[in-house]
Amino acid sequence: MTMDRRDFLKTTGMGLSSLMVIPGIKSKSSSGNNEDSFGILYDATACIGCRECENACKDRRGLTPQGEADLNADTWTIVKLYQNQEENSDYSFIKRNCMHCVDPACVSACPVGAMQKTAEGPVIYDETICIGCRYCMAACPFDVPKYEWDEVFPRVQKCDFCADRLRDGEIPACVAACKVGAIKFGKRSDLLAEAHQRIQDNPERYINYVYGEKEVGGTSVMYISKVPFEKLGLPVLSSSSLPSLTWPWMKAVPGVAVVVASLMTFLYWITGRKMKIESVKVEE
Amino acid sequence: MATTLPKKNTQPIGAGTIGMAFFALLGLILVVYRWTVGLGATTALTDARGWGIWISFDVLCGIALAAGAFSIAGIVYVLHLKEFYPILRPTVLTGFLGYALAAFAIMVDLGFPQRIYYMIFNWNVHSPLFEVGWCVMIYATVLALEISPIVFERFNMKAPLKIIRSITIPLVILGIVLSTMHQSSLGTLFVLMPHRVHPLWYSGILPILFFVSAIAAGLGMVIVESTLTGFGLNHKTDTKLLGKVAKIIPFVLGLYLVLKLGDLFISGDGAYIFSSGNLSFLFWAEVLINIIIPMVLLSIPSVRRKPMQMFAAALLVVVGLLMNRFNISLVAFSAGAYMPSWLELFVTIGMIAIGALVFTLAARYLAVFSHTTEEKTKSSISDGSLKEAVSSNPSNK
Numbered sequence: 177m178t179m180d181r182r183d184f185l186k187t188t189g190m191g192l193s194s195l196m197v198i199p200g201i202k203s204k205s206s207s208g209n210n211e212d213s214f215g216i217l218y219d220a221t222a223c224i225g226c227r228e229c230e231n232a233c234k235d236r237r238g239l240t241p242q243g244e245a246d247l248n249a250d251t252w253t254i255v256k257l258y259q260n261q262e263e264n265s266d267y268s269f270i271k272r273n274c275m276h277c278v279d280p281a282c283v284s285a286c287p288v289g290a291m292q293k294t295a296e297g298p299v300i301y302d303e304t305i306c307i308g309c310r311y312c313m314a315a316c317p318f319d320v321p322k323y324e325w326d327e328v329f330p331r332v333q334k335c336d337f338c339a340d341r342l343r344d345g346e347i348p349a350c351v352a353a354c355k356v357g358a359i360k361f362g363k364r365s366d367l368l369a370e371a372h373q374r375i376q377d378n379p380e381r382y383i384n385y386v387y388g389e390k391e392v393g394g395t396s397v398m399y400i401s402k403v404p405f406e407k408l409g410l411p412v413l414s415s416s417s418l419p420s421l422t423w424p425w426m427k428a429v430p431g432v433a434v435v436v437a438s439l440m441t442f443l444y445w446i447t448g449r450k451m452k453i454e455s456v457k458v459e460e
Numbered sequence: 461m462a463t464t465l466p467k468k469n470t471q472p473i474g475a476g477t478i479g480m481a482f483f484a485l486l487g488l489i490l491v492v493y494r495w496t497v498g499l500g501a502t503t504a505l506t507d508a509r510g511w512g513i514w515i516s517f518d519v520l521c522g523i524a525l526a527a528g529a530f531s532i533a534g535i536v537y538v539l540h541l542k543e544f545y546p547i548l549r550p551t552v553l554t555g556f557l558g559y560a561l562a563a564f565a566i567m568v569d570l571g572f573p574q575r576i577y578y579m580i581f582n583w584n585v586h587s588p589l590f591e592v593g594w595c596v597m598i599y600a601t602v603l604a605l606e607i608s609p610i611v612f613e614r615f616n617m618k619a620p621l622k623i624i625r626s627i628t629i630p631l632v633i634l635g636i637v638l639s640t641m642h643q644s645s646l647g648t649l650f651v652l653m654p655h656r657v658h659p660l661w662y663s664g665i666l667p668i669l670f671f672v673s674a675i676a677a678g679l680g681m682v683i684v685e686s687t688l689t690g691f692g693l694n695h696k697t698d699t700k701l702l703g704k705v706a707k708i709i710p711f712v713l714g715l716y717l718v719l720k721l722g723d724l725f726i727s728g729d730g731a732y733i734f735s736s737g738n739l740s741f742l743f744w745a746e747v748l749i750n751i752i753i754p755m756v757l758l759s760i761p762s763v764r765r766k767p768m769q770m771f772a773a774a775l776l777v778v779v780g781l782l783m784n785r786f787n788i789s790l791v792a793f794s795a796g797a798y799m800p801s802w803l804e805l806f807v808t809i810g811m812i813a814i815g816a817l818v819f820t821l822a823a824r825y826l827a828v829f830s831h832t833t834e835e836k837t838k839s840s841i842s843d844g845s846l847k848e849a850v851s852s853n854p855s856n857k
Contacts, residue, residue: 283586285589286587307575309571314656315653436636
């Protein structure tokens with residue numbers, strides 16, 4: 177990366193000004209819960225496991241499907257099968273991919289801001305500034321970001337919600353590929369209402385829970401199913417967003433620094449003064 | 461060391477030093493290899509387990525054990541307790557080496573090591589790692605400046621010495637501020653991951669627990685390393701002074717214990733202390749053997765008068781910190797199965813060897829231990845006199 181003096185001053189200035197608008201940054205991150213942002217609703221009871229969505233996802237990036245068993249750096253979405261060993265009728269498919277959290281842990285974790293939540297809904301990754309610390313991978317409660325381990329300079333890889341297609345007014349490739357309507361794209365708030373409506377209309381077909389409505393503060397990708405979500409391999413998570421756990425500590429840092437600096441200066445002054453007084457007394 | 465005290469301070473370059481040099485060199489060669497072929501080919505890390513021993517040991521433990529530097533610097537300069545001065549230099553040197561090696565380990569672990577400076581331009585004030593990165597960069601510089609007089613003295617450079625002395629107090633205070641910030645932010649790193657860290661170790665006050673435990677272990681490290689160098693470098697350890705350091709530790713450990721157990725029971729996770737199998741066992745080992753026992757031992761005046769007993773108790777504190785950081789980031793950290801590759805192990809061993817080697821060489825040629833400072837500034841060692849001292853040494857061995 178080359179950077180002349182002007183660029184340096186500009187970025188430093190931007191960095192400094194971003195420090196001054198910390199409250200602004202915070203309100204921005206909570207406005208990720210923007211009612212107009214997009215989401216995806218996956219209905220596990222409608223999915224037939226044809227894996228066309230996987231193929232479309234790979235097609236878009238010029239890759240050929242290899243029959244993967246799990247998400248990896250090249251496989252951004254995957255349809256898995258849950259089956260009860262004792263009772264064959266008790267089964268369900270589940271399509272896994274990035275959940276595009278409303279307040280994502282990866283975005284808060286990344287030291288250089290390579291992960292960003294856009295106003296439209298996607299959580300996107302900037303491979304040109306990633307330093308490769310892999311904190312995003314540890315921080316993700318869904319184990320979504322994957323790494324190009326075989327590369328000398330590996331990138332983090334995950335579903336980007338087809339952010340480029342959304343910008344062009346298209347819908348995500350996996351949604352477009354689904355022939356049975358198991359994946360629906362739309363405004364997150366509309367999809368949430370629809371999910372509850374579907375459960376209410378067919379209470380015997382679904383368990384009464386929309387996964388992703390509240391998990392870690394809500395996710396843009398949501399699931400409804402007849403099989404409990406733990407069985408489908410989805411983690412049980414609290415409803416508070418993960419960044420809301422760390423932000424109070426991070427916010428306190430500048431204040432703590434000022435308090436510690438003042439306290440130490442005071443201690444230096446008071447102990448020094450005490451010693452001076454004592455030495456004067458000894459001389460007398 | 462100083463030629464005026466041949467019996468006390470000179471020692472030939474022994475098998476220990478050569479061994480350290482070997483492992484240091486091996487480690488460096490493996491690092492170059494890792495940078496050439498990538499992480500996948502050299503480490504046991506996987507998508508399910510992205511952080512291994514380089515993060516757990518080199519970074520988390522390395523930085524925590526270097527906390528003695530800001531504690532002792534604060535005691536000497538801020539609290540004006542000059543009697544602690546003799547242990548200041550070795551402690552600050554250890555601190556500097558700890559931070560330099562932690563920064564180096566991060567470079568080895570990063571997927572894009574050449575982009576490490578991107579943190580200067582791309583800010584994310586929400587990220588605990590961003591803050592740790594900045595603090596480590598600045599604090600490593602502060603420690604380098606704090607320890608620089610040993611080099612300036614050696615070459616009799618008066619002007620830079622004068623400058624450093626004039627800014628010592630602000631540097632020390634800056635060091636304390638930075639340490640408070642990043643020692644605790646290393647804990648904040650794990651506050652983000654309640655889904656990974658087992659409830660016995662996860663806590664909403666991890667930043668405070670990390671800060672307090674780093675102070676206890678940093679002070680423990682001062683005793684451990686002073687005793688070890690006392691053997692290895694034939695310099696006399698000041699048991700009375702180390703006893704004073706040891707006296708502080710039970711208070712810090714006591715505070716840590718109250719915070720840790722208090723938080724565990726207030727949060728309602730206390731039930732796990734018996735119900736988590738091996739993890740419960742590890743928890744008890746940490747609390748009983750590495751907190752309560754050294755706390756009791758170091759409270760006993762007679763223990764603090766006997767160097768070996770004091771050393772053993774301090775070692776328990778240091779081991780306790782290693783266990784704690786390993787438990788939080790590796791053992792009680794829910795992620796994929798992991799056993800470090802031999803390359804990962806030898807890189808870590810290499811890092812320790814580099815630290816020990818630089819410390820030994822600095823202690824040999826520079827005025828690290830202040831009782832030699834005076835002689836040092838008066839007479840400088842020429843290569844000839846060193847050889848002479850070395851060859852005359854075996855007789856008194």
